[in-house]
Amino acid sequence: MRFSLSRLALCVSLLHQGSAAHVAVSADKDAVIENRGLVGGLVGGVLGTVLGLGDVLKQLDQTRDPRAILDILNGVRPRATPTSLPEVQETLQGIYGSATPTNLYKNIALQLGSGLGPLIDDNRDLIIAVLGYGEGEDSVNNPNNPTNVSRTVYPTAAAGDAPYSLPEAQLRAAIRIPAAFTFGAKPPVLLVPGTWSYGGSVYGPNLRKLLTDSPHADPVWLNVPGAMAGDAQVNSEYIAYAINYLSAICSNSSNSSSDEVKVSVVSFSQGGLDTQWAFTFWPSTRAVVSNFLPVSPDFHGTVLVNVLCLSADSDVGLGPCDPAAIQQEYTSHYIATLRAAGGDSAYVPTTTLYSGLLDEIVQPQHGTGASAYLLDARGVGVVNVEAQVACPPASPGAGFYGHAGMLYHPLTYALVVDALSNGGPADLGRIDIEEVCSHYAAPGLGLEDVVATAALIPMAAGVLLSSLDKRLVEPPTMPYAK
Template sequence: MLSYIEFLYVFSFVCTLIFSLNVFASDCDPSITYPPLNRPGPSYTVPRSNLSNYLKCYKGENHRKRWILFVPGSTEEVKELYSWNWMRIMDKKRWSYCTVQLPEKGLGDLQVAAEYIVFAIRKMYKKTTREKEKGIRNKTKINIIGHSLGGTLPRFAFRFWPDIRLMVNHLIAFGPTNHGTIMADKACSLLHCPIAVTQQRINSSFLCALNSYQETFSSIKYTNILSKFDEIVRPLNGSEINEKNVTNIYIQDLCPFRVFAEHLGAGIYDYCGYILTMNALRSRSLNNISAEKCCSKTLMPGINISKTEFLSKVAYSAEEHARHLLINFGEVNEEPELRCPFRTDCIIGRRKVKRTKLR
């Protein structure tokens, strides 16, 4: 019987062999036009009370550091994902941070889920501005850390709610689905999918809107911490953004044989992922980090649990991921229509655009 880590190694290795030759290529519909980059964002469609209930903040005493927002991915419960690693580190360092839970565990319509990100950023920025006015803090912009979809969805918020761009200092993403994944394409070609999975297919309407006209904004720094053994995001360059204010770094470029730093491990428990993240938070260059330092330990320092408990946490995360996917499979057979605030050609006269069918 394979242990979870052994299974992870085999599965990641097989995915690497199968999908290593796939290269991401954009093929968005050129007939669809999108709002100008600086058009004011739409109003909330979700009640403010709901948006507020999904945001939890923890104030630390170290006021020299920026507030950090933690965002989970699809199928993930934010506290279950971050409480045994990053939240422990934040508490020990006395840094202030917030967590935002995505509705429907990030499996519903991502156009709606983005509103939770927008609300969280605005709320946190108001908090930091008040602290600055009181002389408590001198840095008002926040940092964002997101895993998988949690590293992608903030970019949709930046694209269509331009007021929040100046509220964010740095987006640090672990294995984001920035340009989609062939794994979503494969799954949705066989079965009906959760809505969010259809929206993370390569060249989905959602991702084409997200990446329309320009992918980043100069006021924000971007860091993508990636794994060559990522079994979820394939092809690998689907996570990358190739612009001058973006750093794309693979853990295996420093630690070639670190196979356990896969889609989940790269930013959630791996020591090298921790070193890269902390350097990004401190605005230090990731190009000067030595392999000796990055590869010297296995787990990040916040994880002070036994090996058995650690394996249980990882196995539970994998089990929950699979369970929520299975519960929500059979949901839809086509991607939801891109809402009018996110395209300029959604209604022409009385004719509505056609819905995008899965291919």
């Protein structure tokens, strides 16, 4: 039986009354996080009972087999209907409230049951939704013709660039250029997705929708084959090539008023980490990027990989997982190589945006120790924005936002527009913080957009659980980075 999501939100609200976890960040943020862990566990149990998912949660507690988990999740149907943005936020807060989740797939089951996943009706399950990835706006085979390329971008754009391991046609086909693209009349913006996702689905219901008609942005997005689950070093090749290719096809075109058009890059999750790798080992990209705006990035990796990577034969530690996931371990060679090469500091004007309350995928994600936090050793200009610190206490924008939630956060959009409009990193001083943070989502986004964005987490889980390239050891470091 379905019912309004307000019933679930009421459960959450009652448990949070009087709790520091329900209000904005206090002076003792660690205490808030600890409190949230307790309250989140209680709320998760209540939601499981209300939704009638007790048996499902028990089954998920008893298996580490990815295929079995996917089968269980495929059987979950929405038992509630979201009716407002506050209800959505309250419910997500209850589901993902624990600071240290031990079974992310139980949380995903609750999200699916709450009507906040891709299970939009009783005839569509998670596996069917995942099979649609890589097609349409998520296509990895886009017929881009290299017309009006003003300079050489392959096999190398400049001396010092790393070599590509992929043919140019494959790199170019991953770039999705919409029919309305102006080829330099408006500043091009490259949208880079995260792990287990494609750019079309990631940005369609949020930033791409908002930026499409902006005079300061002309969105183009990447659909990396394999949904960014393969070797992160190879994923970075797609990003490096796309940056130089977009700049080249826009520069000197009849629509461009500049001899050299620069590209802005907006990224999500792993997309930020791999863009930083591209800046590090393809120096030519730095000269043609005007702004880098990573959302929920994991520049230092995450300590939660072991929550994601499971195996029927492994009960302890990290099970076999997709290459990019292992490379995003906090102690991976990929992360260590990037930091040793100077990738812990920005190469271009950068505004990094993240949630300290509470990213369920990337941890740590608070203060200067946040995985999203970048240094500015080169003096290019860096602004690190933790949403709950920047927004006024008790405002909606200072509340709970998860990993994908930052894509619709009102402050994210405001800062992206500020950076694209003014050049250089965004400036909080140019924004009406109280007005911006008084909204649950960026103006222009509705309930359907927020639910579609929240659904990116179950969709990513479906890709992870169904992918076949599982390893125990990360791919070897490319020779150019050794």
